Structures are given as C-alpha cells and as structure tokens.
Amino acid sequence: MAMTENESGQEVRFLKEVGMPRLHKVIFLVLLGFLIALPFMVYPIFAMKVMCFALFAAAFNLLLGFGGLLSFGHAAYFGGASYVAAHAAKVWGFTPELAVLAGTLAAALLGLAIGSLAIRRQGIYFAMVTLAFAQMVYFFALQAKFTGGEDGIQSVPRGDLFGMFPLQDNIALYFFVLAITFGGILALYRIVHSPFGQVLKAIRENEPRAISLGYQVNRYKLMVFTLSATFAGLAGATKSQVFQLASLTDVHWSMSGEVVLMTLLGGMGTIFGPLVGAAIIVTMQNYLATFGAWVTIIQGVIFVLGVLLFREGIIGVISRLLKRRL
Amino acid sequence: MSIVLKAEGLTKEFKGFVAVKKVDLEVEEGTIHALIGPNGAGKTTCFNLLTKFLQPTAGRITFQGRDITNMSPADIAQLGMVRSFQISAVFSDLTVLENVRIALQRKRGESFDFWRSEKMLSQFDDDARGYIEDVGLGEFTNHRAGELSYGRKRALEIATTLALDPGMMLLDEPMAGMAQQDVERISALIRRIAKNRTVLMVEHNLSVVADLSDKITVLARGEVLAEGDYATVSKSPAVIEAYIGAEHG
Secondary structure, X not given: OOEOOOOOOOOOOOOOEOOOOHHHHHHHHHHHHHHHXXXXXXXXXXXHHHHHHHHHHHHHHXXXXXXXXXXXXXXXXXXXXXXXXXXXXXOOOOOHHHHHHHHHHHHHHHHHHHHHHHOOOOHHHXXXXXXXXXXXXXXXXXXXXXXOHHHOEOOOOOOEEOOOEEOOOHHHHHHHHHHHHHHHHHHHHHHHOOHHHHHHHHHHHOHHHHHHOOOOHHHHHHHHHHHHHHHHHHHHHHHHHHHOOEOHHHHOHHHHHHHHHHHHHHOOOOOOHXXXXXXXXXXXXXXXXXXXXXXXXXXXXXXXXXXXXXXOHHHHHHHHHHOOOO | OOEEEEEEEEEEEEOOEEEEEEEEEEEEOOOEEEEEOOOOOOHHHHHHHHOXXXXXXXXXXXXXXXXXXXXXXXXHHHHOEEEOOXXXXXXXXXXXXXXXXXXXXXXXXXXXXXXXXXXXXXXXXXXXXXXXXXXXXXXXXXXXXXXXXXXXXXXXXXXXXXHOOOOXXXXXXXXXXXXXXXHHHHHHHHHHHHHHOEEEEEOOXXXXXXXXXXXXXXXXXXXXXEEEOHHHHHHOHHHXXXXXXXXXX
C-alpha cells in the first residue's frame, strides 16, 4: 500500500492514503475475528440483531453522513423489505437468500420512487417528505391483507440456504447473517471510497460549487438515496429471517428515529460510528429491558448527553483526538 | 473580436421588484470584462442569471452563439463557462488535492461508478498537482481545504476552476474580504489565466477593476448606466452621480 508523500515535511492532518488505509484494514479484521467468536459468547439471536442494526445504521449514514441528506423515513425501507422477505419465505417458499434478495430489491425500488420525489426539496422539507412517505408505507402495512395488520407476518420458516444448507440452527444462521451484514458494510465502505463517493462528499460540502463544476447533483442524490434504501432493506430483510417475523415495529416512525439516534451517537460521517452506535442502542434495549418503559427515558438522556457533550459522536470524538479518519 | 457571451433584454423580477431591468451585455472573447455598480445595483443577480443559478423573467442569453436561456447550471459548466462564488467555495472536508481532482474527474463525465475504488482517481493526481503548484499551494497539497487561510482558499478555488480548463470564467467578487497582499497575488493570477480565456467578473474594489479590465459595464438600480474602458466610465457624469448618490443614500 503506497502512502502519499508528505512533500512539505510539515505536519499533515488526515494524511490521505491510497486505497483502504492500514488502520481500517486492521479494524475490519479485528471486528471480523470478534464477530466470528461472538455467537459462542452471547446469545446468537442478540448478536444477529446487533449486526442487522449495524448494517441499517451504516446504510443510513451513507445518506446522512456522506450525502448530507437527513431522511426521517428509513423505517419504510427497513420494514418494507422485512415484510417482502417474510412473505417471500413464508408464502412463496423462497430460500433464505432469495427472500432476502427479494426484500432488498423491493426496498431499492421503493427508495428510487420515494427518493425521486424527495430530493426535489431540501433540508427540513426533505426530511418531512421522507417521513410522509414512510407513514404511507406504515399504514399500508397496517391495512393490507398480506401484511397481517397488527400481527405482522409470524412464524416465517427458516429455510435451507441455496436449498441445501439448513439454517434452523442458530449458529448456522449466524454465519449467514454475518456474511450478509459484514459484506454489506464493506460494500458501503467501497461506495464511500469510490469516484461516486468523492463527488458525493463534494456535494455534501458545497452543493452550488459542485453544480458549477458541471455535476448534475440531483442524480447523485437520487443514486445515494436509492443505495441507502437498498442497504437498509438488506438489513431489514435479513432481520426478518432471524426473528422469523415482520412486524409493524419495523415500519413505525420510531424505527426511523432510532436509526438517526444510532448514527448520531456513534458519529455520523464516520465509517465505524454507526456500528458502535447500533451496538450500544441494541445492547441497552436488550439488557435494560427489565426497566420497561424506562428504556426510552434512559435512551433519551443518553441522546441529550451525547448531543451536549460530544456532538461528533463517540467515534467522531476519537477520530478528532487521534487525527485519523475512522 | 467575436462575442462569446451575450445577453439581450435580461430581466429578473422578484415578486414585483425588478432587480435587473432589460440589461444588454456583450462580452468579447479573450477580454477581462468587469461588472461594477453601487450596492443593490443588481450585479450579483445579473451574474446569477448569466450562470443560470437564477432563471430570468425575460430576455435571452447566448454563449458561443448557442442559446443557453433554458439550460441548467450544470449544463453550462459542461459547455465551458464556469463560475466562482462570493464566499470562497471549496470542499472543506476534502484535501486540496481532492478538491482539484473533483474538477479533473469531470473529464470522465459523470462519476456514477460507486463500485470502483477511488484508487483509479490517482490517474489525475499529477495534473492536479500541476494546477495546485500553479496557484502557489504546492506545500498544502495534502491539507484539508477547510484549514487554509481565506486567501489560499480563493487560490484553491481558482485552481479548481482552472482544472476544468473553461473557455470562460465568471468570477463573483474574487477579492472580497481579502488582505492587500492577497489582492495583488490573485490579481496577478487572474491576469495570467486571462491570457487565453475570457473573464467576466463582478468586483467592488475599483483599483482592481481599473487595473485588470479591458471593458467595464456599470449597473445601477438594475440597469446599464455606462459601458467602456475605465477612463470612459470613470468620467461619465451618470456613473459619478450613481456612486456618490449611493454613498449619500
């Protein structure tokens, strides 16, 4: 791996390396090692839940942190995909990988449709348009026949991967989920570090300037919106296979809020922040569940403290202190 | 000399207020043309109309003989007419090198390839370094653009614009808020880049205008008041009255 020469010999902040910086490679490898060991240490279903939410937050962060667009309706893609995947597995008898694929494609199309309307507005109006559409998806899930209303789609069978490898065992399913979520997060990393990602960051930093350089910024926005929805859908579809369930919780607006919280807490616009944020929130919800409704209040307090004390999020602060992008 | 940019009867109304009123403008190829006028004269509006960041209420704009009245600002940039901004427009979180590369990347057309590694962009590094050296920012190549001083940000902005190799550059108050030593540096830079380009600029600093421009158009209350070289317009009674009147008003 070539390091860019520091020609001036002065201190250079955020020294740019070509390709994936060694630090990131090390972190990803350590993370992968940790995740391989994880199901033998904690309840695998819990670990899978964390990974699904980590992918969801990373997908959301692509839009907010790198595209500079705040969507308040990402539950639509997460939950929408989980319904489609659950239906495909249960009613159409799709194998798990095809069910996940079907859910992801549905989220991509939904993202393309909603995105093409939402990107015409900016800032708070953009957020409101995405929220409005997400509410429409919620009411659709509540009313439509195949979604099962209040019950959702329950007891989705865990099929055989490629029709050959049974995923009934939690550990087997865990590695299926690990492959999807880890692969998804690496794919998002590549998107951020692609020629497309460069233009995206330029638009986030200064949209009029990007226009004046000849970029059709709306097409980039639509593209990043669709990609973000697609990966959010991948996360939701995978989650439905884990819990064998698609429910209204996944399309509810509070789910859209939760992913914002995870991303901001971990550090928006960072690579690892959303993963950390998702892990913290899901762990809290899991281990504090005995406190009942207090979980929401504890979450609220943490969020307020986070915003007041470290606005850049946990990884954002660490990144600033280390002067390295994380 | 041929006319490269032409506006006829250019008008912009904002809810009944006419900011720009039937402005005719002809910019000759290879010249530095300045647009001046007192505050509120409609210079910036006019500038935004010409670069299509605003849509005119009436009138027609042609660039190199092509009607651009209904084009998008990105289309115009692709035709080779690139603008700068009053507040320095750099991509703060990107490095100086990446800033210039964003412009060079245009040569590939749109960059929708999200599956490729950004490594492929290093093909533009040498060109980018050339432009960066050209504006005297060589030692800052790997710095974040946001950390540069104001004057250096403007220099970076010019390097980025130059990297598109535009036939025409429109500069919106290139010297605004700049220290004297920076003004001289950027003036020299503008003169140098204008050798084989057309430049249209809006500028407040009259000594810069006098020094640089081949032709000056004076706007006041949205209308063209006078036009010609500095000697001509500075003697025009209407111009003197507009400036002094504005200062007292």
